[in-house]
Amino acid sequence: MSEKNELVKNASFLMMATLISRVIGLLYRSPLGVVLGTVGLGYYGYANNVYVILLLISAYSIPMAVSKVVSERLALKQYRNAQKVFHGALLYAMIVGGVAALVAFFFGNYLLPVNQQQALLALRMLAPTIFFSAILGVMRGYFQAHSTMMPTSISQILEQIANAIVSILAAWLLIKKFAVDEETHAIYGAAGGAMGTGAGVLTGLAFMLIVYAANRKSIHKKIARDKHTQEESMVGVMKIIFLMVTPIIFNTFVYNASSYLDSKIFSDILNMKGIVAKVVSGQWGEYSNYYITLINIPLALSSATSSAMMPEIATRFIKNEYKEANEKINEGIQLTMFLCIPAAVGLAVLAFPITKVLFPSSGTLSGQLLLAGSITVIFSALSTITNGVLQAIGKARIPLRNSAISLVLNVIAVAVCSFAAPQMGVFSVLIASLVFAVAMCVLNAMSLKKYLGHKNDFVNGYGKPLAAAAGMGVVAWIVYYGLHLLVPIRIVCLGVSVILAALVYLILYVIVTKTTVEQMRRFPMGNYVVKVLRILKVFR
Incomplete structure (x- = not known):
C-alpha cells in the first residue's frame, strides 16, 4: 500500500478493533445491568468516574506521548534512542501508575460524592488496574510508533472479552456470597463489575508482552545497526518524557474531567435540593452505563483515527511538510465524519428501539437521553481528532488551554441547570456535555488555522x-x-x-x-x- 494510504490503513485496523471491542462492551452491559440493577450501575458509574480521572493522570495519555516521541526518533533512524525512550516511559508509567493506584485505594472516599460512598468498594477493586493500565499504555504507544496497529487492535478486543466475562461472573458470585439486602446487592455487584475491568487490562497486557517478546530480536537488530553516535542519557530521556507526557496528561485530564465533575456537581446539588440519593444514583446509572456506552461506540472510532494520525502528522511536521500534514488532517476528519455523522443520525432516529433492544431493563430515560444527546457524537468526535493533531505538532498546551476554557463553561452549565431546574435531572449533565464539545470544536479549529493554516472543508x-x-x-x-x-x-x-x-x-x-x-x-x-x-x- 502506498504511503498516502498508510493513515487510512492504520486507522481502519484500529477502528475495526475498537468497534468490535465497543460492541462487546455494549452487549455485556445489558446482562450486567440485570445483575447489578440501576442503583448498582450507579455505584459502578461513580467508581468508574474516579478511576477514569486517576487513569487520565497516570496512564491514559501515555500511548499518544510514547507514540509521538518514539516515532520522531524512528523517522530519523535513531533506533537506540527510540528504545531508550521506551524504557524511560515504562519507568515513568510504573511510578505515576503506582502512585495513582495508592491514591484510589486509600483516599478514594474523598474523591467520591458525599452521598455515594457505597461506591468505595468498587473503586478499591479498580485501584490495581490503574498501575497495569499505565504499563499497557506504554506498550501500545510503542507499537503505534512503529506504524503497526495490529497488536493494539487485537489487545483491545481481548481486553474487552475478558472484561465482559469476568464482570458478569464476578458480580454474580459476589452478590451470591455477600449480599443480604438491596443495598449490599448493589455494592457487591458494582465491586464485581469493577473486577472485570482489571481482568481485561491484565489480558491485554499479557498479549502485548507476548508480541514484544516475538519482535525482540528484530528490534535489537535495528539497534545494533544504528550508526548515530549521539546517544541520549536516561536523565535526558526522562526529562523529554515528562515534558511531553505532562502537558498531554493535563490536557486529557481537563478534556475528560468533565464527566467526574458533572457527576459530583450533579449529585451534590440534587442532594442539597432534597432529591433521594437512590433516585440520583439510578439516573446516573442510566446515563453513564447506557447512554454513554452507546455514544462511545462512534466516539471510539474518532479516537482510533486520532491515534493513527499522531505518528504520521508528527513525522510530516518535523520534516516541515505542512501541506502534506494538512492533507492527512483532512483525510482523518473525512474518515471520522463518514462514520460518526450517520451514527449520530441513526442513534437519534432509532433511540427508543435501540435502548429497549439492547437494555431491556432500562426505563424510557435512556431513550430520551439518546434522542437528545446523539448530536454530541459529531462535536466530540471532531474535538478528539483536532486535539490529537495539536498534540502531534508539539502544541499540547493549546488543547490544554482550550479544554480548560470548555471545562469552565461545562461546569457553569451543569451547576446552573441542576440548581435552577433540578426537575431536569440528569439532562442538566447532557446539556453541559454538549456545551463542552461545541466549545472544544470552535477553539481547536481556531488554533489549527493559526498554527497550520488549516481550513475545514x-x-x-x-x-x-x-x-x-x-x-x-x-x-x-x-x-x-x-x-x-x-x-x-x-x-x-x-x-x-x-x-x-x-x-x-x-x-x-x-x-x-x-x-x-x-x-x-x-x-x-x-x-x-x-x-x-x-x-x-x-x-x-
Whole structure:
C-alpha cells in the first residue's frame, strides 16, 4: 500500500478493533445491568468516574506521548534512542501508575460524592488496574510508533472479552456470597463489575508482552545497526518524557474531567435540593452505563483515527511538510465524519428501539437521553481528532488551554441547570456535555488555522455526509415503525431497518460525494463495501 494510504490503513485496523471491542462492551452491559440493577450501575458509574480521572493522570495519555516521541526518533533512524525512550516511559508509567493506584485505594472516599460512598468498594477493586493500565499504555504507544496497529487492535478486543466475562461472573458470585439486602446487592455487584475491568487490562497486557517478546530480536537488530553516535542519557530521556507526557496528561485530564465533575456537581446539588440519593444514583446509572456506552461506540472510532494520525502528522511536521500534514488532517476528519455523522443520525432516529433492544431493563430515560444527546457524537468526535493533531505538532498546551476554557463553561452549565431546574435531572449533565464539545470544536479549529493554516472543508467533510445521513434517517424511521405495525418484534424491526439504512447511506454518500471505487476502497472495510455497491449497480 502506498504511503498516502498508510493513515487510512492504520486507522481502519484500529477502528475495526475498537468497534468490535465497543460492541462487546455494549452487549455485556445489558446482562450486567440485570445483575447489578440501576442503583448498582450507579455505584459502578461513580467508581468508574474516579478511576477514569486517576487513569487520565497516570496512564491514559501515555500511548499518544510514547507514540509521538518514539516515532520522531524512528523517522530519523535513531533506533537506540527510540528504545531508550521506551524504557524511560515504562519507568515513568510504573511510578505515576503506582502512585495513582495508592491514591484510589486509600483516599478514594474523598474523591467520591458525599452521598455515594457505597461506591468505595468498587473503586478499591479498580485501584490495581490503574498501575497495569499505565504499563499497557506504554506498550501500545510503542507499537503505534512503529506504524503497526495490529497488536493494539487485537489487545483491545481481548481486553474487552475478558472484561465482559469476568464482570458478569464476578458480580454474580459476589452478590451470591455477600449480599443480604438491596443495598449490599448493589455494592457487591458494582465491586464485581469493577473486577472485570482489571481482568481485561491484565489480558491485554499479557498479549502485548507476548508480541514484544516475538519482535525482540528484530528490534535489537535495528539497534545494533544504528550508526548515530549521539546517544541520549536516561536523565535526558526522562526529562523529554515528562515534558511531553505532562502537558498531554493535563490536557486529557481537563478534556475528560468533565464527566467526574458533572457527576459530583450533579449529585451534590440534587442532594442539597432534597432529591433521594437512590433516585440520583439510578439516573446516573442510566446515563453513564447506557447512554454513554452507546455514544462511545462512534466516539471510539474518532479516537482510533486520532491515534493513527499522531505518528504520521508528527513525522510530516518535523520534516516541515505542512501541506502534506494538512492533507492527512483532512483525510482523518473525512474518515471520522463518514462514520460518526450517520451514527449520530441513526442513534437519534432509532433511540427508543435501540435502548429497549439492547437494555431491556432500562426505563424510557435512556431513550430520551439518546434522542437528545446523539448530536454530541459529531462535536466530540471532531474535538478528539483536532486535539490529537495539536498534540502531534508539539502544541499540547493549546488543547490544554482550550479544554480548560470548555471545562469552565461545562461546569457553569451543569451547576446552573441542576440548581435552577433540578426537575431536569440528569439532562442538566447532557446539556453541559454538549456545551463542552461545541466549545472544544470552535477553539481547536481556531488554533489549527493559526498554527497550520488549516481550513475545514465543510462541504465535503461535513455537508455531504450529513445530506446522505439525513436521507438514511428518513428511511430508518419509516422502515422501523412501518414494519413494527406488521411485525411487532423490536429486534427484527431494528435489524432490518439498520441494514437497509446502512445500504441507503452508502448509496447516497457515493452519489452525493461522487466517490470513486478506489477512494471507497480506502475506507474501513472498503473492499467489502465496493463489492456490495457493485451488486447494487452503484459501481460498475
